[in-house]
Amino acid sequence: MQAAPPTLQSIAAEFGVSSATVSNALSGKGRVSEGLAARIRARAEALGYAPSLPARALRTGRSGVIGLVLPDLANPLFPKIAQAVEAAAAREGYGVLIADSHGEVGAQTAALQRLVQRGADGIIVVPRRGTRVLELDVPLAVIDTPATPGNTVSADHRAGGAALAAHLLGLGHRAFALVGESRESSVQRDRIGGLRAGLPQTARIETIWLEEAPETDFPALARDGITAFAATSDLHALRILTTLQRAGLAIPREASVAGFDDLAFAAAVTPSLTTMAQDSDRIAGAAVAALMARIDGPEPAAPPAGTTGGSAGGTAAETAVPMTLIARESTGPAPASTRSEPRPHPATRSQRETTP
Amino acid sequence: MQAAPPTLQSIAAEFGVSSATVSNALSGKGRVSEGLAARIRARAEALGYAPSLPARALRTGRSGVIGLVLPDLANPLFPKIAQAVEAAAAREGYGVLIADSHGEVGAQTAALQRLVQRGADGIIVVPRRGTRVLELDVPLAVIDTPATPGNTVSADHRAGGAALAAHLLGLGHRAFALVGESRESSVQRDRIGGLRAGLPQTARIETIWLEEAPETDFPALARDGITAFAATSDLHALRILTTLQRAGLAIPREASVAGFDDLAFAAAVTPSLTTMAQDSDRIAGAAVAALMARIDGPEPAAPPAGTTGGSAGGTAAETAVPMTLIARESTGPAPASTRSEPRPHPATRSQRETTP
DNA sequence: CTGTTAGCGCATTCAT
DNA sequence: ATGAATGCGCTAACAG
Numbered sequence: 001m002q003a004a005p006p007t008l009q010s011i012a013a014e015f016g017v018s019s020a021t022v023s024n025a026l027s028g029k030g031r032v033s034e035g036l037a038a039r040i041r042a043r044a045e046a047l048g049y050a051p052s053l054p055a056r057a058l059r060t061g062r063s064g065v066i067g068l069v070l071p072d073l074a075n076p077l078f079p080k081i082a083q084a085v086e087a088a089a090a091r092e093g094y095g096v097l098i099a100d101s102h103g104e105v106g107a108q109t110a111a112l113q114r115l116v117q118r119g120a121d122g123i124i125v126v127p128r129r130g131t132r133v134l135e136l137d138v139p140l141a142v143i144d145t146p147a148t149p150g151n152t153v154s155a156d157h158r159a160g161g162a163a164l165a166a167h168l169l170g171l172g173h174r175a176f177a178l179v180g181e182s183r184e185s186s187v188q189r190d191r192i193g194g195l196r197a198g199l200p201q202t203a204r205i206e207t208i209w210l211e212e213a214p215e216t217d218f219p220a221l222a223r224d225g226i227t228a229f230a231a232t233s234d235l236h237a238l239r240i241l242t243t244l245q246r247a248g249l250a251i252p253r254e255a256s257v258a259g260f261d262d263l264a265f266a267a268a269v270t271p272s273l274t275t276m277a278q279d280s281d282r283i284a285g286a287a288v289a290a291l292m293a294r295i296d297g298p299e300p301a302a303p304p305a306g307t308t309g310g311s312a313g314g315t316a317a318e319t320a321v322p323m324t325l326i327a328r329e330s331t332g333p334a335p336a337s338t339r340s341e342p343r344p345h346p347a348t349r350s351q352r353e354t355t356p
Numbered sequence: 357m358q359a360a361p362p363t364l365q366s367i368a369a370e371f372g373v374s375s376a377t378v379s380n381a382l383s384g385k386g387r388v389s390e391g392l393a394a395r396i397r398a399r400a401e402a403l404g405y406a407p408s409l410p411a412r413a414l415r416t417g418r419s420g421v422i423g424l425v426l427p428d429l430a431n432p433l434f435p436k437i438a439q440a441v442e443a444a445a446a447r448e449g450y451g452v453l454i455a456d457s458h459g460e461v462g463a464q465t466a467a468l469q470r471l472v473q474r475g476a477d478g479i480i481v482v483p484r485r486g487t488r489v490l491e492l493d494v495p496l497a498v499i500d501t502p503a504t505p506g507n508t509v510s511a512d513h514r515a516g517g518a519a520l521a522a523h524l525l526g527l528g529h530r531a532f533a534l535v536g537e538s539r540e541s542s543v544q545r546d547r548i549g550g551l552r553a554g555l556p557q558t559a560r561i562e563t564i565w566l567e568e569a570p571e572t573d574f575p576a577l578a579r580d581g582i583t584a585f586a587a588t589s590d591l592h593a594l595r596i597l598t599t600l601q602r603a604g605l606a607i608p609r610e611a612s613v614a615g616f617d618d619l620a621f622a623a624a625v626t627p628s629l630t631t632m633a634q635d636s637d638r639i640a641g642a643a644v645a646a647l648m649a650r651i652d653g654p655e656p657a658a659p660p661a662g663t664t665g666g667s668a669g670g671t672a673a674e675t676a677v678p679m680t681l682i683a684r685e686s687t688g689p690a691p692a693s694t695r696s697e698p699r700p701h702p703a704t705r706s707q708r709e710t711t712p
Numbered sequence: 713c714t715g716t717t718a719g720c721g722c723a724t725t726c727a728t
Numbered sequence: 729a730t731g732a733a734t735g736c737g738c739t740a741a742c743a744g
Contacts, residue, residue, distance in 0.1 A: 073439035416736085
């Protein structure tokens with residue numbers, strides 16, 4: 001039989017005052033005589049009084065909880081986001097309720113509604129591939145890509161792709177395989193798009209969507225002259241890396257491999273994986289900040305006149321957070337001469353002559 | 357300006373009755389005339405009425421939320437647990453509030469208290485290495501190892517280790533490196549312990565704790581005659597696998613490598629990683645079930661007389677969930693002859709003769 | 713200035 | 729058998 005936890009009422013009774021007085025004393029809001037206030041605070045402290053958040057929620061209409069909806073909790077990228085969101089939310093005194101949309105739009109909608117019903121003050125959603133989340137009666141922050149309408153904040157996947165391209169280019173590579181999983185994912189499209197944009201017209205570029213070509217023979221590509229492999233996820237980069245390695249290619253001497261997201265294993269493999277990392281902390285921080293602003297602000301539903309839709313919102317938060325290259329061992333200078341030199345690619349040739 | 361959501365009161369007003377009547381009609385508890393009840397239900401349905409969970413929480417003292425405390429959200433094992441817990445909880449109509457203890461005991465305690473304050477009806481905690489969680493005024497389920505006092509449910513890490521040992525043994529291996537990160541982790545100790553227990557006295561066994569020997573030279577071990585490497589985590593197994601591979605050893609022809617947990621990348625690498633998987637769904641399900649039982653049950657605080665502490669609890673839930681071997685490509689038959697045959701190990705010799 | 717009354721939305725008593 | 733008070737713990741709007 002555990003003792004009932006102290007409440008404002010129980011403390012008030014001890015002092016022969018009303019619970020409201022105790023509330024005021026503790027919050028410093030309504031004025032209470034300093035002497036009484038001090039004694040009340042001392043007593044509350046001694047009792048280990050902690051306000052009942054559910055009761056406060058009922059009264060104020062604010063639960064102090066935000067929801068986090070993810071497309072797939074099993075996704076290895078999730079930990080970083082979850083951790084960053086949890087930390088940012090905790091810093092603001094908020095709790096985090098998670099929900100898994102299992103990659104389905106229906107489940108995503110259902111999850112959102114469940115969170116709303118639970119009283120979430122705001123929701124952060126990482127939408128399923130290319131899904132647009134419906135408007136809701138609750139502040140929403142969307143983490144997807146800058147290109148997505150309604151996106152609140154996200155990594156600048158496109159610029160990240162371009163930066164990775166530059167890295168590879170600087171290493172002397174001129175023949176690339178760009179590997180993604182699904183075209184449906186706007187994140188992946190942006191990354192591949194950025195990669196392409198960062199590569200010169202003259203470069204040889206093979207784009208591979210694993211969903212469509214799951215049996216791609218990477219060693220064969222390497223033998224065919226591709227020297228740099230860039231995948232939209234470290235998971236695929238790892239697959240490529242180990243596959244090439246097993247086929248007898250030395251990484252990075254004979255081929256370079258790079259991925260995205262700096263997943264947990266990226267630093268653990270040999271050779272360690274070069275990758276473009278997103279600043280999850282900053283993204284989560286911005287998402288939470290945007291939520292806070294929309295929760296506190298009276299939310300002028302109508303965007304300020306004269307703005308053409310788009311990123312018009314209450315608070316103009318930063319939208320695209322730069323990614324940072326983590327250059328490790330899996331990328332290195334392009335092989336001096338393409339060993340077997342098969343089907344010499346014209347573009348590659350001319351490029352090479354201008355780049356000693 | 358969004359319309360105020362319907363409440364019991366607002367619906368009651370439409371019918372000129374009291375909110376309690378509507379509550380009864382919808383819940384079917386207190387009796388209401390069937391005709392009225394039906395009309396009320398219809399109206400509620402039409403309005404899309406959803407009870408305010410915060411209000412219900414205040415009234416009933418039950419929030420419909422459970423907490424999930426993890427030692428490190430960034431741990432790659434986390435997604436599986438989180439997903440399984442979320443699914444199991446959702447099935448029971450519960451929400452899941454997450455908290456990261458950052459591997460610190462202080463933070464772990466703080467996280468627990470925050471969750472309690474938020475009104476969590478129960479908490480599932482995966483304790484920090486070897487930490488014992490303090491008793492609390494809220495039902496707790498601990499996922500650690502069967503050996504830990506207070507453990508509610510967990511994978512049978514020891515048996516898992518033994519099973520992995522048997523697998524390797526069956527493949528003809530007689531010289532093993534057992535690789536863990538930290539002795540402080542009871543999970544890791546159990547896995548290593550199970551591994552050792554499953555190996556014959558005659559086998560050669562090197563146990564390596566990476567925390568103490570971070571610079572361990574695995575290829576050197578292989579050259580020294582070790583043919584099987586078993587790590588307590590896929591992350592370390594991956595490190596070993598790629599390191600050996602890079603040093604020119606063919607896996608599994610010249611050495612076998614296995615890990616634990618079937619992390620996301622285990623199937624993606626080449627060769628794919630043999631691993632002992634825990635049944636996260638079952639573990640999470642059991643943890644949630646145990647919580648539900650303790651929440652619903654009046655919780656007889658005193659254990660039934662005549663029981664010597666230990667696993668005595670309200671509901672005797674299943675404690676140790678078997679792990680399952682996922683044999684993939686990274687393990688194979690031991691090399692027929694230890695190539696360099698350095699310092700011929702007597703034990704290994706004699707063993708080998710009895711096992712053609 | 714100090715402190716109290718009122719009521720958030722619900723479910724559970726209790727009186728008809 | 730039906731339905732109307734009551735109060736969970738808190739704070740925002742009031743009265744002393």
